[in-house]
Amino acid sequence: MGKVYLKIKNDWELTEVWIDPMLSPTYILLLFCDSEGNCQIYDPKQGDKVIFSSNSYEAAQLWLLEDEYEPVEGRLLAGELV
Template sequence: MQTTNTTSSPAPDLVKNNWDFTEVWIDPMLSPPYILLLLCDSKQNCQIYDPKQGDKVVFSSNNYEAAKLWLLEDEYEPVEGRLLAKELF
């Protein structure tokens, strides 16, 4: 699994504490599947967190498409649907 950060990343806690939506992505080739969480804020600053590594940020980007491409390159697949922050609070 590739774990690199981009240089144009927002502050690590900015997205985590102010997220607009989150997606769950899995690597289905592993058993059990490996899970990563994609969180994006309202300005499309996105970070990918690894729950297995204590929610370590493994990738940051200033747009959703770059984060999505990073996951797809590593052969992750999205779990259907998004969780919106406004639905929870």
């Protein structure tokens, strides 16, 4: 698997990949949260556009779950993305 290069800020503490398994090919969204709990969801297919922002992980997670996205197992540290 190749490296992922993003045009977004690089001080995220938590990164998760979420998928919509009902679509083919699978649709992917990226969830990033900083140390203060601020989270943003990016859509790689829309040029890494922020499609949702919140001040808590729980709110971002709920937004994804309501749209029936599922988290990919495991987490990536920010340093693993570059």
